[in-house]
C-alpha cells in the first residue's frame with residue numbers, strides 16, 4: 001500500500017536523525033502512541049469492508065512490528081555508543097591549581113616575629129577575653145584613665161572585656177616568675193572605634209617586653225633601632241618623643257624616619273619625613289612589684305607597635321578597612 005510505504009520511509013528518515021534516547025522516545029510516541037501515525041491507520045480499519053479488513057490488518061501489524069524493532073535496535077546502538085565513550089580525555093589541558101597566599105597582615109606579622117626571634121625574643125599568646133585586672137589594673141592603669149571608659153572598651157560583664165591591647169600577656173608571662181623575660185605578644189585587640197580609613201574595632205598589635213638585671217633605656221633604643229632597620233632598611237633612624245603611658249615610666253613615642261623619602265617628605269609620611277610607630281618606655285616599678293618582682297634588682301623595657309599601621313606604611317595603603325573586606329582583587333596584590 002503506497003500510504004503505508006510513505007509512513008515507513010518518513011519514519012526511516014526521522015529515525016536516522018534521532019541521536020539520543022529522548023529523541024527516540026519522542027519518535028516512538030509520534031508513530032506508535034495513542035495518537036500516533038501508525039495507530040491512526042489501525043483506527044481506519046473499521047471503515048473498510050469485511051473482505052478488505054484482514055489483509056490490511058496484516059499489513060499494519062507488520063508495519064508496527066518493523067517500527068518497534070527499528071526503534072529498539074537504534075536504542076541499543078545509542079546505549080552501547082554511550083558506554084564506549086571515553087570518560088577521561090587525557091589530551092585536555094590540566095586545570096590551573098589555585099595557589100593561595102598569606103593575608104598581608106599575616107605576612108607583616110611573620111616578618112615582625114622573625115626579626116624579634118633573631119634577637120632572642122620568644123613569641124607568647126594569651127586570651128582575647130580578658131579580666132579587668134589583667135587588661136587595666138595590673139598594667140597600672142588608674143581608675144580615672146580614659147582607656148577604662150565603657151565608651152572605648154567592649155565589656156562583656158562587670159569584670160570581663162575584649163582586651164584593648166596585648167599587654168595583658170606580659171603580666172601573665174611575668175606571673176610565671178621565670179626571669180629574665182624577653183618576649184613579644186602579637187595578636188588581635190578590640191576597641192569601640194567607628195570604622196573609618198584609619199580606625200577599625202578589631203586590629204592587631206605586637207607588644208614587646210624585656211625584663212632582666214641592668215636593662216636600660218639604651219637597650220630599648222638599640223633593640224628598636226635594629227628592628228626598624230631590619231624592617232624598613234639600614235638607613236632608618238629613630239626619634240623618641242616624651243609621652244605618658246600608665247605601664248611605663250619614663251615613656252616615649254617612637255618615630256622612624258620615612259623609608260621612602262629618607263626624611264625629605266612624601267605621601268607615605270604625609271610630608272614630615274617621620275612615621276609614628278608606637279609607644280615605648282621603661283616598665284614602671286609598680287608593675288613589677290605587683291607581680292612579685294623586686295624592682296630594685298630587675299628592670300625592663302616595653303614597647304608596642306601596630307601591625308595594620310606597619311602594613312599600611314609598607315604597602316602604601318590608605319584605608320585600613322581594605323584589610324577586612326576579603327576582596328580578592330585587593331588581597332591578590334600582596
Ligand SMILES: [Zn+2]
Nearest residue numbers: 258261266269
Ligand atoms: Zn616620606
